[in-house]
Amino acid sequence: MFFCAGRDEVFSFAKPIGVGSFEVATNLTKFLTSLKELPKNIIFIGTAGSYGRIPLFEIVNSKSASHIELSFLQKQSYTPVDNIISTGKTLIVNSSNYITTDINLSTKFIKLGIDLENMEFFAFLHVAKTFNIPAGGIFVTTNFTNENAHTDFLRHRKIAMNMLEDWYKYYNK
Numbered sequence: 001m002f003f004c005a006g007r008d009e010v011f012s013f014a015k016p017i018g019v020g021s022f023e024v025a026t027n028l029t030k031f032l033t034s035l036k037e038l039p040k041n042i043i044f045i046g047t048a049g050s051y052g053r054i055p056l057f058e059i060v061n062s063k064s065a066s067h068i069e070l071s072f073l074q075k076q077s078y079t080p081v082d083n084i085i086s087t088g089k090t091l092i093v094n095s096s097n098y099i100t101t102d103i104n105l106s107t108k109f110i111k112l113g114i115d116l117e118n119m120e121f122f123a124f125l126h127v128a129k130t131f132n133i134p135a136g137g138i139f140v141t142t143n144f145t146n147e148n149a150h151t152d153f154l155r156h157r158k159i160a161m162n163m164l165e166d167w168y169k170y171y172n173k
Contacts, residue, residue: 001039002168003028005120009046009161013168020097021067021123028127041134044124045168047160048093048116048139049149051106056141057160059167063087063136065122066094066114073108085125091115093137095122099153100145109145117145140164 005024006016017027032038054060064086071077084092092114100106100117109117121137128135140160143152 001042003042003044003124005046008157011045011161011165011168013165013172014045017124018120020119021095022097024120024123025127028124029130032127032131032133038131038133041136042124042128043135044121044137045164046118046120046137046139047142047153047157048118049099049143049145049153050141051100051109051115051117051145052103053110054091054115054141056143056156057163058141059138059163060091060116060141061136061138062091062093062116062121063125064090064092065125065137066092066112067096067122068094068109068112068114069096070098070100070102070105073105083122085122085129087125087134087136090136093118093121093139095119099149101147101149103144103146106145116141138164138167 002014004014067083093116094114142156142160
């Protein structure tokens with residue numbers, strides 16, 4: 001079963017569950033509790049920003065997410081909670097309700113072994129783990145996490161979404 005953020009990222013084959021971690025956690029939980037039978041697995045599909053190692057318009061999959069705030073990288077905060085979910089050795093996608101626009105912070109994410117950012121993925125995996133449902137994500141990189149992140153995301157989003165629609169059609173013939 002496929003899910004997506006919604007609003008400006010809606011796919012013909014995926015159920016929208018909200019933008020950002022709070023909407024995803026709430027809406028995915030509501031949806032799963034409304035079902036008579038849980039899905040065998042769930043997949044989040046959407047766009048992601050690259051911290052620098054993954055090129056633009058690359059299709060990547062992941063089963064690992066982190067929730068690391070920028071203040072943590074700046075040594076201005078800490079967390080007592082587990083902030084990494086991983087179901088295997090895969091590329092790590094960081095999630096936050098904030099988009100990174102500082103290339104110096106992007107470099108710090110890379111040093112931690114984190115390559116992409118997507119606002120929803122950590123919450124998605126967290127809910128899946130809570131319900132004991134195997135889960136993963138498919139992403140297309142739309143931008144680098146720098147001062148042009150938002151402009152590039154807006155310019156590339158439709159191309160990335162078309163790539164994901166084509167990916168789905170190809171793998172679900």
